Amino acid sequence: MDDLKLYGRNSDQLDGLLHTVRTFSDDIQMKFGLDKCAVAHFVNGRLSGHNSGVTVGKTDTINCLEPGQVYKYLGVDESNGIQHSMMRERLRREYLRRVKVVLRTELYGRNKILAINGFALPVLTYGFGVIHWGCTDLQQLDRRTRKLLSMHGVHHPAADVDRLYAPCSDGGRGLQQIESTYQSCIVRLNCYLADSSDPFMQMIRECDSGKSLHSIKRMACRFTAQLRRSLALDDKSQNLHRNASISVEGGFEQAPKTDARHYRTCCSSLRVRSWSGKPMHGQYRRLTEQPPVDMKETYGWLKAANLPAATEGLVVAAQDQALRTRYYERKILHRDVSPTCRMCSVGLETVDHIVAGCSALAPTDYTDRHNQVASIIHWDVCRHFGVPVESRWYRHHPDRLVETDDITMMWDTTIPTARKIKANRPDICLRNRKTNTCLLIDISCPADGNIGKKHAEKLAKYSDLRVEISRMWHCRTLVVPVVLGALGTVHAGIARWLDIIPGHHNLQHLQKTVLLGSTRILRKVMSSF
Known part of the structure; x- marks a missing residue:
């Protein structure tokens, strides 16, 4: 830091301190920013006016503060103490201003959340532990933030609040809640004060009057107790929190430095469990916890940061069953x-x-969504084998037949067989003469609760065709189902199936295509009367 505060019993002592600082400053060629300097004279704990300032050197003068004025030290307004109410209002305005700046940008939804966490929230966290904040003030700021997110389409008003603050790896949006961030900072600060071996910190602890450091300690203990009461903990978690707790009466304990991390982890766990336990909003979360869903890959699109903010908000609201159907x-x-x-x-x-599940949308909108996913796979396979294609997948229009020296690839074509087979038209049939293999690739985008059933159905549906092709073409034939839920749910085995298909296939790219198709359908239906 480059801010310095000098304390003196009287003006003469202050002049001596200032002379010493000026001597060192001249040696290292550092100049004072006199326009940012001030002298404050306190009598009986009150700021008193002074007719003349303090002279530094021959001509430079530092002016004195008058009653009612404040000075800024490390970004905090002070007088005879920290001006808490003034600082809270200033920080609140600056935080909301930055949130609005972020929301007016063209960033993707995930990047807007990250920008709020990294650009707006530090305005508040810088003063946590120094500026006094009440829980009501922090809760109001959280509500104001959610309102701004809703006004800009990032968060649906009826979507789940706990999910908004849950980690992306667990299916949440990853926004940092101001109230819980404040509590975590207090717990971390208390652990530092209790465990620091710095000799100056030890002096502070010994000389503390009981009004500053112990107030942080009491808040940390209260927050930890509140969290423990909120969680229905098992024996292991009970031991974790018992070790992380801090006794108010016993002075500063040597608390382990992992307490703050445990606190944040348990806060995240509490939000996820609260979201999962809700009858309506928690349906999708409970679905992803059941086999054969791959939870990690299912929520991968939330971390990919490749969807517009309004689209991401609509997808999350649809998963939460919060749309006004x-x-x-x-x-x-x-x-x-x-x-x-x-x-x-x-x-x-x-x-x-x-x-x-709508029969009126199946021939048109569902088919278009399905074909877009299939065309991406077709485009990747063509590029892998050196077949000339468009530079962008969305400009690619698959040909019915693509043939080279090594492969023959058919798109949505009936395969003639010696005996009659009902299911003889897979989405993509790829025959590789070089490896003497044939892949029957079929894509499906069912309801998220039916991905396991649809996966088994695809394997059984083309089993007869697989046997017949193996007999006719004398090659090893394999059915490859690519099943993605309409709202992004991923089957546990899809990565293995995509690895079998030649080319580089990005699962999150396929997810994004399905989600864009589903949001297009939702907007179309919800806007019709």
């Missing part, structure tokens, strides 16, 4: 409307029905 209006809002689908007038209009 007719079924939602009837069962949740208790409005007198028919819960049947406005497109097919047959099934109940739920989110799953719209994205994967």
